[in-house]
Amino acid sequence: MNFSDNYDVAVIGAGHAGVEAALACARLGMKTVVFTINLDAVANMPCNPSIGGTAKGHLVYETDALGGEMGRSADKIFLQSRILNLGKGPAVHSSRIQADRREYQKLMKHILEKQENLSLKQPKF
Numbered sequence: 001m002n003f004s005d006n007y008d009v010a011v012i013g014a015g016h017a018g019v020e021a022a023l024a025c026a027r028l029g030m031k032t033v034v035f036t037i038n039l040d041a042v043a044n045m046p047c048n049p050s051i052g053g054t055a056k057g058h059l060v061y062e063t064d065a066l067g068g069e070m071g072r073s074a075d076k077i078f079l080q081s082r083i084l085n086l087g088k089g090p091a092v093h094s095s096r097i098q099a100d101r102r103e104y105q106k107l108m109k110h111i112l113e114k115q116e117n118l119s120l121k122q123p124k125f
Helices: 016-027 056-065 070-077 101-114
Strands: 009-012 032-035 050-052 078-084 094-099 118-121
Touching: 009 016, 016 032, 016 070, 016 101, 016 118, 050 056, 050 070, 056 070, 056 094, 070 078, 070 094, 070 101, 094 101, 101 118
Parallel strands: 009 032, 032 118
Antiparallel strands: 050 094, 078 094
């Protein structure tokens, strides 16, 4: 099957970056397809499901400022929220949440499925 005639953008992978890229393209009006190996693993998080922290926190703030979904979704499903490094200077203070990883997956998959101009596909092996 040739998808090049049907879509403006193809995103390979539905991890954090793939989800954000696909949503950005679709919200800009581009017909977008996301390919993932497993539809049940969309936005899968590791066994330590945190969002934020000293390094990744800056990326979450940047995607949030540009209309991204990770920060918004994290706010809806978090189990615990902390500010890290309070004993150090303000330059290294950072927010981090511990997420309910299954709820995060379900929410992000639902957001992708309802997004206009976006299709979610799992290849057949």
